[in-house]
Amino acid sequence: MxxxxxxxxxxxxxxxxxxxxxxxxxxxxxxxxxxxxxxxxxxxxxxxxxxxxxxxxxxxADLSLSDSQPIAEALRKEAAQRGLQYTDVVQFSSMVSTDEQMLLSSIRAVDAPYPLRGEIITDPPQSTPIPAPGTAWAEQSLLERLGVQVGATVDLGYATFTITAAVLSSPDRGTGFRSFSPQLLINHQDLAATRVIQPGSRIGYRTLFSGAEAPVRDFYTQLNSDLTPQQRLWSVYADQPxxxxxxxxxxxxxxxxxxxxxxxxxxxxxxxxxxxxxxxxxxxxxxxxxxxxxxxxxxxxxxxxxxxxxxxxxxxxxxxxxxxxxxxxxxxxxxxxxxxxxxxxxxxxxxxxxxxxxxxxxxxxxxxxxxxxxxxxxxxxxxxxxxxxxxIRLIILALSGVVIALYLGSIINALAAILLTVATILVAGLCASLMLPPLGRLLARRFRLGRLLSYRLRQQRQWHRIQLGIMCLLLTLFSSLLLSQTELVNRWRAQLPVNTPNQFVINIQPWELQPLSQFLTEAGIDTTLYPMIRGRITLINDQPPEAVLSPQQMQNNALKRELNLSWSATAPAHNELLAGDWWAEDSQESLISIEQELATNLGLTLGDKIGFEVAGQAFSATISSIRKVEWRSFRPNFYMIFSPGVLQNYPQTYITSFRLGEEHAGLSRELLRQFPSLTLIDVSQWIEQASTLIDRLIQASTLILGLTLSAGLVLVQLLVYQELEQRRHENALLQVLGSTPAQTRQLDILEFALLGFASGMMAALLTEIVTGLISSRLLELPVILHPSIWILLPLAGTALFTLSTLISHRKSGFSQLQRH
Structure with missing residues (x-):
């Protein structure tokens, strides 16, 4: 033909x-x-x-390259050749003053176009993207602490600026503690007039790049391979704060x-x-x-x-x-x-x-x-x-894996999907089908058509294995997706809990501890003050680090700079102790607790000895515990915490963090008035930006979750409807032999209720396995068990398929036999 x-x-x-x-x-x-x-x-x-x-x-921007020296012109030319846009930022700390007040601030000198991504929101709104020469934009916290309003003039070095707008929100705050200080934005053309940059000044130079994703990624790879020790590179596609x-x-x-x-x-x-x-x-x-x-x-x-x-x-x-x-x-x-x-x-x-x-x-x-x-x-x-x-079947599975891999862009995920799908339909279907005969015999004694139910379960056992395998996979997909999204949301929310501190106070002198604690207590603020000393690692197990560490380990930044050290009689409540024991409060031993990631990178374990140098004096301490530190908790955290007797005799300052809400308006200004030597660092705007991003992620994931589950419910309904179509002839024959429509309907409902219960039991086991793989391999979250799903999934499976049966059930009778 x-x-x-x-x-x-x-x-x-x-x-x-x-x-x-x-x-x-x-x-x-x-x-x-x-x-x-x-x-x-x-x-x-x-x-x-x-x-x-x-x-x-x-x-x-899409890329941000920072350095302690001006960025080389060759990099800008390379960016231009790749079709990328760029702009320069100079940032430093300096005193901003009025006739009555002075404040240590973070100064950002910018050139148009700026910023390359996002926008600076000001009050009142401005017609230009950056301040005009001779003017400045100040953050609200800077205005409050100086006690001035928009329209006032401030002095920066030898130059005077008129504040024309208050900055409500701004991207590109920079990195380090100076990025959290109240900020003042000026035009780069005014930088020379201030004469604040002198030889030896601590200046941060930053170049921002933006463009299409592919050239940005390529440029990131090139820059990352050529970074000098003092340079840092941030990318929206790689590592961002x-x-x-x-x-x-x-x-x-x-x-x-x-x-x-x-x-x-x-x-x-x-x-x-x-x-x-x-x-x-x-x-x-x-x-x-x-x-x-x-x-x-x-x-x-x-x-x-x-x-x-x-x-x-x-x-x-x-x-x-x-x-x-x-x-x-x-x-x-x-x-x-x-x-x-x-x-x-x-x-x-x-x-x-x-x-x-x-x-x-x-x-x-x-x-x-x-x-x-x-x-x-x-x-x-x-x-x-x-x-x-x-x-032939293996070839079909392999081709299906290739299709899924191309769709997802991940061979590992595609392989896992194929293996899990096949294993679920074969193994779960077989195991769940073994539950049906005992359940059928249990119901046979209490239901008039119970024997017929048992016979149907035996008659349809081959097809039930396929049905149960598909049902198990459906329920597993539903529950795994829902649990993964819930754990993901909880992880995001845990990054920034409601009571996250938004203020840091540093440079607290020992004689200020008692009056500062009293000031904060009277203001209703509960906080802890931590001692802090700067020190450098000099020995590991009584040997120089280069003698015991690999060249890769020697590149760790902790070995190239001074670390913030502290001591405490008790373990910090916001740190998790992973190994070892905390020392006794009256311990006189030289002991140390080390942060987990640093210990792993340097290959350090319990019992190892680390030598330090502080203010020209050397000492050592033995590792007695390892802690897990969440650096994004916005609480004072340290790589090294010592037992009390080790560092108490060295000169120290103190640090603390706390949260200021709307009810504490004006407290920061009063704090600086009573304690002018302190440095107050406001991180509230950065926290607000991060919280907004996390809220958007939660909304987006919830929307996707709802759409996918809706499609799955359609599949369940179609599955049940198809199966009931296969039962119509049998139900019509039963009615001819004397059964009532209500009895045949009960028979269908019981059959699918049993299928839902058995598939729910198997889905609970599969969900634990799948969510464990998703958490550890895909979302990089800790694996946890879910005891509740062993009750909820069998009940949900029973209810879901019973409801679908009631919705899809059609009348059957003698006319049905005639049509066949």
Missing amino acids: RSQQLVRLALKQTRSDLRTFEWRALLLALFLATALSGFLTLLGNQLEKGLSHQSAAMLG LAAGALQNASGFLRMTSLFGLLLCGLLITLSLRRYSHAQYRRSALLQCLGLRPQHVLRLYLFKLMLGWASAALLGILASGLALQLTGSLLQTILPSGLPAPDYRLLVIGPLLSLTLLILIGFAPLMGISRIPVMGLLRRDQLSHQGLSWP
């Missing part, structure tokens, strides 16, 4: 197949696969770019959600194709009886699948684009600056992905249809086919 004749026959059969449930289910599967994958791809791309832009708005881990986790969650959506689509196509191919066995035998060869039958059904895919893919593209438009208003509220325009070229991914899945998954059913013998018209036992050989 020629191809044209096959195409015409395929069109006719396609129109007739529209009246069958199996074909409509397959078209719905292809439609959902196209729409869901296309929509998640577009949405994920938008959110990932938008969140990266939000992080770049905190950094002020605080936002790096959050954005990496958000990106991983988006990819994981897309993976789960892809698995849902694959399950839906698999189930629909299996049902459809089984329903076509008799037609295939008839076509061969009328003269078609097996290869003609194969091509005929291939044409039909292509026609179905084309129509479903077209509708899926329209649906994904429409869904993105309908959610546009919500998406625009996720990020203050809005989201970038959708890259509609990504719409092609949806139909290509659904086509690839259809070909890979549909290969086995199509081969089965074409192999049905003509005798199938006369004998039902002939309406079956030999399964594919294991080599």
Whole structure:
């Protein structure tokens, strides 16, 4: 038969197949696969770019290179050749004064264009992106501490500036403690007039770069390989303050959600194709009886699948684009600056992905249809086919893994997805099916059709294994996605808890401890003051570091500078003790507690001895414990904490942190008035920016979670509906034999309730395994157990499938037998 004749026959059969449930289910599967994958791809791309832009708005650029010396002109030329935009920033600490007050401030001298990402928000709004020459913009905290308003004049070195605006929010605050001081923005043209930069001054030079992602990443790689010891490089795509881990986790969650959506689509196509191919066995035998060869039958059904895919893919593209438009208003509220325009070229991914899945998954059913013998018209036992050989199945699995790897951009995740899917359907389905006979026998004594229920469970045991495997995977996907998102949100929120300190006080002298503590107590502020001494590591186990450490370990920054050292009789409440024991409060031994990451990098363990030099004097201490330090807690933290008797005789200052709320308005100014020698560092604006970013990440992940779970619920409903269609003939026969419609409906409900309970039990086990892998491998979070899911998932599985059965149940009777 020629191809044209096959195409015409395929069109006719396609129109007739529209009246069958199996074909409509397959078209719905292809439609959902196209729409869901296309929509998640577009949405994920938008959110990932938008969140990266939000992080770049905190950094002020895509790349930030800082140095203690002016940045080489050759780097700017290289950036320009790559099509990148750049600008220079000079930042330093200096005294800003009025006629009555002086304040140590952080000065930022900038050139237009600035910033390259984000914007400076001022009150009143300004028509220029940076201060005009002779003017300055001051942060609100600087105005409050100096006791002046917008319009006042301040002195900086030998120059006088008029403050024309208060800075409410600003990116690119810089790094180090000076970045947290109240900031004053001036035009770079005024820097020379101040004459504050002299030989030996501690100045920070910074060059910001921005541009397209690819050249920025390439330039980052080049700069990172050529960094000098005094240079630091920050990238929105690599390592950023605080936002790096959050954005990496958000990106991983988006990819994981897309993976789960892809698995849902694959399950839906698999189930629909299996049902459809089984329903076509008799037609295939008839076509061969009328003269078609097996290869003609194969091509005929291939044409039909292509026609179905084309129509479903077209509708899926329209649906994904429409869904993105309908959610546009919500998406625009996720990020203050809005989201970038959708890259509609990504719409092609949806139909290509659904086509690839259809070909890979549909290969086995199509081969089965074409192999049905003509005798199938006369004998039902002939309406079956030999399964594919294991080599062919492995090839199909490998190709499916390649498709998923291309979609996710990760071979490891794709391999894990394939292995978990196959293991779940095979192992979980088999194990869950073993629970059904005992449960059926338990119900048989309390239900009139209980024996029939047990018989149905035995009769359908082969198909139940597939059903249970798919149900287990569905419930596992639901619970794993929900738990991962919950743990991710908790991790993000834990980075910045509600009571995070937003003020640091340093340079506290010993004679100021008692009056400062009394001042803070009277203001209702509970805080702890920590002693601090600067010291350098000189020996490890009585040998120079270079004699016992590798060249890579010697590059650790802790060996190149002085560290902040402290001592304490008790362990800090905000540090977790991982190994060893804390010393007794009256201990006179020379003991030390070391931070975990530093100990790991230097290969130090309990019992090792470290030598230090403080103010020209040498001493040593033995490691007695190892602590885990959360550096983003905004509390005083130290690499090294000593037992009390080691450092008490050295000159020291103290440091503390606390939180000032709106009820403490004016307290910082009064604190500096009573203790003028202190340095108060305000980090509230930086915390506010980081908190805003974390809130946006939570909103974005919740939206993606809801959309994926909604698609999964559609799959559950379709799965139950398909199965009930297979029960209609049997239920009609039961009613002819004397059963009531209510009894047959109860039989269906009990069967699916048992399936839901058994699949829920297995899903609880699988969820623990999957969430452990996701937490450790993808989201880099600690692995924890979830005892509650062992109760909730079986109940949820029972309720979900019972409800779906009630919604999908259709009446059956003698007329049903007549139609068959």
